[in-house]
Amino acid sequence: MIPPPVEARGLVKNFGSFRAVDGISFTVRQGECFGFLGPNGAGKSTTIRMICCTSPVGGGELRVLGLDPRRQSRAIKARLGIVPQEDSLDPDLPVRQNLEVYARYYGVPRAIASERISESLALFQLTEKANSPVSDLSGGMKRRLVIARSLVNQPEILVLDEPTTGLDPQARHLVWQKLRMLRAKGVTMLLTTHYMDEAAHLCDRLVIMHRGKFLAEGNPHDLIRDYAGEVVLELRMGHDDRAPLLGELTGIDGVAIEEVEDIVYIFEAGDAARQIAARIADPALAFLRPGNLEDVFLRLTGRGLLD
Amino acid sequence: MTAITTRPDLSAGSYRVWQRNRDVQFRLWRTELIGVVVEPFVVILALGLGLGQFVKLSSGEEYVAFLTPGLLAMFPMFAAVFECAWGSYVRLEMQHTYDAIIATPVSVDDVITGEILWGMTRATVNAAYILIVAIVLNPWLHMVESPWALAIIPLSFVPGLLFSAISICFASLARAMSQFSYFFNLVINPMFWFGGAFFPFDELPHWAQILGWFIPLTHVVELYRGFLKGQFEWSMIGDFAWVAAATFVFYWLALAGMRRRMIQ
Ligand SMILES: Nc1ncnc2c1ncn2[C@@H]1O[C@H](COP(=O)(O)OP(=O)(O)OP(=O)(O)O)[C@@H](O)[C@H]1O
Ligand SMILES: [Mg+2]
Numbered sequence: 351m352i353p354p355p356v357e358a359r360g361l362v363k364n365f366g367s368f369r370a371v372d373g374i375s376f377t378v379r380q381g382e383c384f385g386f387l388g389p390n391g392a393g394k395s396t397t398i399r400m401i402c403c404t405s406p407v408g409g410g411e412l413r414v415l416g417l418d419p420r421r422q423s424r425a426i427k428a429r430l431g432i433v434p435q436e437d438s439l440d441p442d443l444p445v446r447q448n449l450e451v452y453a454r455y456y457g458v459p460r461a462i463a464s465e466r467i468s469e470s471l472a473l474f475q476l477t478e479k480a481n482s483p484v485s486d487l488s489g490g491m492k493r494r495l496v497i498a499r500s501l502v503n504q505p506e507i508l509v510l511d512e513p514t515t516g517l518d519p520q521a522r523h524l525v526w527q528k529l530r531m532l533r534a535k536g537v538t539m540l541l542t543t544h545y546m547d548e549a550a551h552l553c554d555r556l557v558i559m560h561r562g563k564f565l566a567e568g569n570p571h572d573l574i575r576d577y578a579g580e581v582v583l584e585l586r587m588g589h590d591d592r593a594p595l596l597g598e599l600t601g602i603d604g605v606a607i608e609e610v611e612d613i614v615y616i617f618e619a620g621d622a623a624r625q626i627a628a629r630i631a632d633p634a635l636a637f638l639r640p641g642n643l644e645d646v647f648l649r650l651t652g653r654g655l656l657d
Numbered sequence: 658m659t660a661i662t663t664r665p666d667l668s669a670g671s672y673r674v675w676q677r678n679r680d681v682q683f684r685l686w687r688t689e690l691i692g693v694v695v696e697p698f699v700v701i702l703a704l705g706l707g708l709g710q711f712v713k714l715s716s717g718e719e720y721v722a723f724l725t726p727g728l729l730a731m732f733p734m735f736a737a738v739f740e741c742a743w744g745s746y747v748r749l750e751m752q753h754t755y756d757a758i759i760a761t762p763v764s765v766d767d768v769i770t771g772e773i774l775w776g777m778t779r780a781t782v783n784a785a786y787i788l789i790v791a792i793v794l795n796p797w798l799h800m801v802e803s804p805w806a807l808a809i810i811p812l813s814f815v816p817g818l819l820f821s822a823i824s825i826c827f828a829s830l831a832r833a834m835s836q837f838s839y840f841f842n843l844v845i846n847p848m849f850w851f852g853g854a855f856f857p858f859d860e861l862p863h864w865a866q867i868l869g870w871f872i873p874l875t876h877v878v879e880l881y882r883g884f885l886k887g888q889f890e891w892s893m894i895g896d897f898a899w900v901a902a903a904t905f906v907f908y909w910l911a912l913a914g915m916r917r918r919m920i921q
Contacts, residue, residue: 365921404760405921424668424762438757442681451680454673455761503761 353416355380355507355538356401362409363396363562370396372562373410378507383529383539385549385556387643389651393562394542395435398511401540402432415506428456431505433496435512435542439484446471446480449499456503463502470498474528490521497525501532508532510541514548526551546643558650565650570643577649578641579604583616583623587635595626608649617645661913667770670763674771675778677758678740682779693736697728697787704855705798715860725800726881727854729787730874733780733813734820738845741776741824746831748772755919769825769915773908776821777814784813803887812884815900816877822907823873829914853878876900 356378363371371393378384386394399405401414403423412419414426440448446467453463471477474494479487487495493513500508513529514522529552533539543549549556550570557567566573574580585592592614599605599622606617616623627638705721712720748754755768788809791800827840852874858866869875876896883893 402760404756424764427760428762430760432760434753434756434760436753436756438753438760440677440754440757441752442754443684447680451677452757452761454676455670455758455763457669457673457762 352380353413354378355415356384356540357413358397358411360410361397361400361407361412363393363400363405364408370562371400371408374557374559374562374564376557376564376567378538378540379555381533381536381538382554383533383541383552385553386540386542386559387544387546387549387556387647388542388559389544391561392559394559395511397559398509398540398542402430402509403427428503429506431500431503431508433493433500433508433510433513435515437492437496439492439495439499441484444481444483445476445487445495448484448495449502452499453502458503466502466504467498470501474498475524488521490517490524493517493521493525494528497528505537507538507540510539512542512544514543514545522548546647550643558647560651566646573646574641574643578643578645579606579617580641581618581623582639582641582645583618583627584637584639585614585616585635586612586637598622598626606649615645617641617649661909663913663916665766665770665912666764667766668762668764670758670761670767671770671774673763674758674768675774678772678775679778693783693786696732697790700724700728701790701794701798714857716857719799721798722800722802723857724854725791726878726885727852728791729784729809729813729881729885730816730852730877731849731854732787733783733817734845734848734874734877736783737776737780737817737820738824740779741772741821742828742837742840743834745772745825745828746834746837749828749915749918759919765916765919766912769912773818773821773825773911776824777817780817780820781810781813784817785810801885803885805884805887808884809881812880812897815897815904816873819873819900819904819907822904822911825911826907826914829911829918848872848874851875873900873903 354377356376358377359375360373361371361375362369362373374397376384386392386397388394396405400407400412400419403414403419403426407419415429417426419426440451443451449467449470450463453467458466468477471480474497476491476495476498479491484492484495493516497510497513510529514525517525526548529539533552539552541549541552553570555567555569556573557564558573559565566577568576585595596607596614599607599616602618602622604618605622608615608617624638627636630636701721701724705724709720709724714720714723755765758768759765788801788806791798792806795801823844824840827837827844831837831840851869852872853869854874858869858875861869876899880893880896880900883889
């Protein structure tokens with residue numbers, strides 16, 4: 351039997367007395383895109399770094415491609431592609447040579463590397479920049495180049511730590527499109543992100559991570575159904591106006607109410623919210639929309655700043 | 658503690674890190690060339706001929722000839738130090754080059770070993786160039802007295818490794834670029850002036866000679882002096898052993914320091 355790409359049991363990481371990853375367990379399946387969604391400092395990057403063998407496992411069990419990161423890090427790293435959170439392109443080398451030198455670290459023969467690099471540059475629309483210094487690239491181009499770089503060894507698992515943070519919508523969509531294409535080719539992907547739409551777009555399954563632990567796990571659709579409800583009603587009205595409506599809703603099974611400053615969020619699976627929205631009939635006051643991952647995220651991790 | 662006791666984890670990756678630096682050098686050599694080319698001429702003119710006119714050594718030797726082993730030891734030392742102190746720190750901390758490399762099947766030990774080998778390469782190239790300059794000027798200045806001097810080129814590997822390793826040790830401890838001024842002013846600069854390159858040690862008081870024994874550059878200078886003259890003494894084996902042993906120790910410390918810094 352082929353071992354799962356990544357399997358963790360009770361994975362732990364401490365920095366001094368601070369526990370950044372606190373006993374998480376998960377299994378990534380062959381060919382899926384598995385997402386880590388979580389606020390700043392949740393421990394996403396730390397988890398990723400342990401999987402990539404750039405940070406030692408602090409405790410618990412971790413297997414990557416069936417191998418042990420403690421003893422077989424070189425063999426694991428040879429089969430991973432990594433897009434780190436911080437750009438680590440080599441500013442001393444121009445675009446194409448960045449990839450050539452990187453392919454050499456993997457021991458990819460020159461001729462094969464050259465062919466792959468030409469392909470990858472074309473795929474990420476960087477062919478014209480092949481001889482430019484890295485400093486001439488825009489943020490979106492740099493990110494694309496880092497992803498292109500992560501493919502030089504034809505990885506079995508692609509690990510992406512916030513692949514689109516800081517990109518404009520066009521650049522993000524371009525990156526997503528390429529990542530979906532890679533997934534369609536059967537590359538297993540691990541992804542961290544703060545962006546709910548990114549997770550919803552790309553991930554087959556995801557975990558919501560907070561303070562080193564998982565709060566929820568599942569596919570985006572189930573998570574929304576379980577934690578946000580199918581519809582969410584946002585009431586934007588003064589305290590006196592909203593009180594009777596809230597009175598109507600309290601106690602109904604499956605309804606959850608959250609008041610945040612001047613907005614009330616009503617999460618609901620049934621009909622009561624729909625009826626209220628229909629009665630008020632002014633979307634500026636009562637706005638009915640489908641639940642989304644952002645609702646799940648905010649409900650599970652709270653609304654305060656976390657870092 | 659484990660960082661000190663672990664055996665180095667090396668592979669062909671060390672060579673690939675060296676290749677990376679070589680490739681970067683091939684792109685930049687034009688900008689650096691002039692400085693490196695002019696450097697020894699300035700010193701030979703200013704100190705060897707200028708100051709040398711006023712210096713009478715008790716050995717009767719010309720000052721410019723006395724200075725030659727120092728030149729062959731010092732400039733390569735600077736080449737290694739610039740590459741492995743500032744250069745390494747920039748690649749480690751500002752450019753995240755090391756982070757990118759250790760995400761591939763190249764280990765931290767490979768990275769550091771490759772960097773030190775590269776520092777050594779630059780030192781040796783520099784030593785070879787200065788030796789060539791000395792040989793070219795030999796009909797007028799008599800800086801090289803024996804064909805044994807050519808042995809200095811392979812010999813320069815060892816101090817190249819040593820000064821690179823010492824520099825990496827410091828880079829692994831540095832928390833900011835500005836801290837390198839401590840390294841330069843407290844370690845490298847005193848070594849430059851007191852390393853036996855500019856004045857003979859054997860006429861100094863005993864305590865100064867003892868102090869000089871602890872300076873790595875002194876042993877390199879003594880070793881080169883013997884080869885330039887083709888006069889060999891037993892003490893040169895001691896000098897070589899001193900440098901080799903120090904190289905081993907600092908290499909080990911450089912690995913330990915960088916592992917501690919990079920593996921978290
Ligand atoms: N080398 C380190 N030493 C000490 N603490 C660390 C170290 N690396 C990470 N941490 C801490 O561990 C916690 C988790 O960090 P991590 O980078 O994994 O978070 P993250 O989920 O990736 O956050 P972000 O979304 O901001 O990237 C943070 O509180 C961070 O300060
Ligand atoms: Mg992170």
